[in-house]
Amino acid sequence: MARQRMISSDSSDTSSSQPVPAAKESVPDDSLRPSKLADMIGQRAVIERLDILVDAARKQAECLPHILFDGPPGLGKTTLATVLPKEMGVELTLASGASLSSPKEIMPYLTNLTDHGVLFIDEIHRLPKSVEEFLYTAMEDFRIDIVLGEGLGARTLSMPLKRFSLIGATTRSGMLSAPLRDRFQVREHLDFYELDELARIVSINARKLGVPIDETSTSELARRSRGTPRIANSLLFWVRNFAISRGDGTITLSITRQALEMQQVDIAGLDKQDRRYLETLVSVFGGGPRGIDAIAATMNIPSETLSEEVEPFLLREGFIIRTPQGRRATSKAIDHLGRSGPASPPGGGLF
Template sequence: MTGELSPQAAPSEQGFEGALRPATLSEFVGQSKVRRQLGLLLDAATMRQHTPDHILLAGPPGLGKTTLSMIVAAELDKPLHQTSGPAIQHAGDLAAVLSALTPGEVLFVDEIHRMARSAEEMLYLAMEDFKVDIMVGKGAGATSVPLELAPFTLVGATTRAGLLPNPLRDRFGFTAHLEFYSDDELADVVRRAAGLLDFSVSEQGVDEIARRSRGTPRIANRLLRRVRDYSLVHETPGDTASVHAALALYDVDEHGLDRLDREVLRAVVERFSGGPVGLSTLAVSVGEEAETIESVVEPFLVRAGLLTRTPRGRVATRLGWQHLGIVPAGPGAAPTLI
């Protein structure tokens, strides 16, 4: 067997990620309330033949914010321009993007809370009046020249809504808060993706993938693709045994914890006797950046009830101890394995 893809197969493989994205609100799985609200907003704008209000999508990574921005553009039958907050570090960067927009175009800014402050202040006027002021010249001779913009719809996405300044947040006509998915919703996501990938997986396998996906469709799709790869290489059906074997190979346990999650939890339990332990100390103990622990690992462990945050630091819960198969020690005693 060779490792080469045929010219016909290569584009298909490269297009898988895009193929898994829903193209319309009716295809989008989960977030039923947000879908109804967004559908009403877009339908009303279409009926009035008017540019929809600006939209803010807030929520953890992997829940579909980018996909919803693409759906907004598709439902309006308008082009989509994508950029990100970190890419807009000067007011001039934003002015260049805004001036190139066509009437009715959808501008998607990912991680909008990371825009430069000068760009944020320019965006206020652009969102309300569809114009920006451009400074021409320097020093005492500098003048402000107003630049008219084509009407557009801004779709901002953020994982840290609290970091957005109030003047910017208040200019969005609709704010959607995306929630983590239930296991049943994730099972629907897996079934849809399996059909698009032409991969047959058992209902028990679907449920197992959904249960280990941490409430996140992006993770569900990723795990499904790893199961598909395992079945292809080992020539096994997509049954429960293959799902278990594939996820064990990639260090994803029955609760969705991966290697880093377990390292962090084990460090709290074994090295610091269950806590409390500070974030910086915990990060050093597992050899990871504090930001990674705080933004990637800790939210899931807290949501799963395995870890808690206290004013003194992170503390493992009884469920956290049990997950590692260790019984909490009493005063003066050593922890024991279950």
């Protein structure tokens, strides 16, 4: 059984750095996350390739290759990173790219790794360049170079490391430097899930939670989950709580719709902010085109929030398109809002 740990980033004395318990994650992740590759639903091509890597590594008594997972949030990057060490029977050490601001802060993680252990760095694209460069020799030669002293008296000490596997997860693989990206022997991209896969996830996790649910309710939850298991699990927990509070604890289609209506998640998976964005673009700007800054100013929301949290789903589902002149609402968005086709105003904002 793999063990999980997190290492203190205080490198004032690396020899005395002690592992500390990993912070407990949210209940949905802890109770619903699969523990074996065979339990994973969706991403079948990725799972098949990873299964081959695990089988080959076990047969040759080697550590896993360095692996980079990329893709939108909530698709299972962290889950895969925690499942692989369990399959290998090795120790997992957790780190976050945002917390590793200098090479001295990653040294305890590297020097405390067990043989064939796995170091998982979440949001690895947030590592500064100095830390990325420090990882080069660790990933390739399983050693780190430490500079002792200053000036003319400085000398470099090469410290060997135990053989390990680095698993990185990122939502923005393009922000990784090419030299670091190329040092991952395996790169896997995770895609959004199909409705039938999400329905199976909801059904299985409802059984884990001990809550009765019918097939129509699982399909309803899957349809409103944006192709993302994390969202499906979050909605399932909310509907479960709603069923316990307002019903007899059984999740029916009626209970599901009432619960999601209270959360303001509609049949297409749009929430209140998504619809407000579309309402602003259609009602205020005549369907566009209009620049993101103009839309954000009208909604009184930072443009970064719209571009990073709201627009990706609307773009993927075809509710809006980007043009050189700005964002434009599609006929699908207009139909969803129950409006007639707007006439675009003259001009338009900058893209």
